[in-house]
Amino acid sequence: METITKPEISQEILESLQTKVEEEKQVIVHCCVPASFELGNQIRVWRSTFLVDRSLAHKSYLIHQENISLFPYWTDVPPMKDFWFTLVFSGLPDECAAFDLIEEIPEEGGFFVPNIKRNGTDVYRVIIE
Structure with missing residues (x-):
């Protein structure tokens, strides 16, 4: 009968992998622009959003945006309807308790949305006024 030995992974490699896992953390912010009666409203986000x-x-940097254009382009906002977009x-x-x-x-x-309280999921919903 053959004995199967479990491979050993050096502590250095394990620590290196843990750093990579921590680098992959992301924060998702779902943003709402409340309904407006104005026609012709447009919105966009700049890469310099943190x-x-x-x-x-x-500072956590913007990685990706969904349902909103990145500067210099614009996204039309429909009248009389809340408009949602997502920023990643x-x-x-880990020590962060609140952020803007x-x-x-x-x-x-x-x-500008000040003092967003940190939660355990790092997924948030905010209102942009």
Whole structure:
């Protein structure tokens, strides 16, 4: 009878893999622009949109956007209907308890949602006003 031995993985490799897992964390923010009666409203997001934990001086970067155009393009917002889009960011540090959604742009009207309380899923719903 043949004995099967379990392969050994060095501690160095295990630690390296753990770092890679932590790098893959993502934060998903579902954003709602409340219904408006205005016709011709348009919206877009800039690559310079971040999740910022001011207490830790940390910025999570925008990785992907869904249902919204990236600058310089625009997305039409239908009148009289809430408009939803999704932003995906790089992970937040484990120590983060609250963060701001900030769009840093060279004009007025950037997104700003302050003091979003951290939860265990890192999936959030916010209202953009």
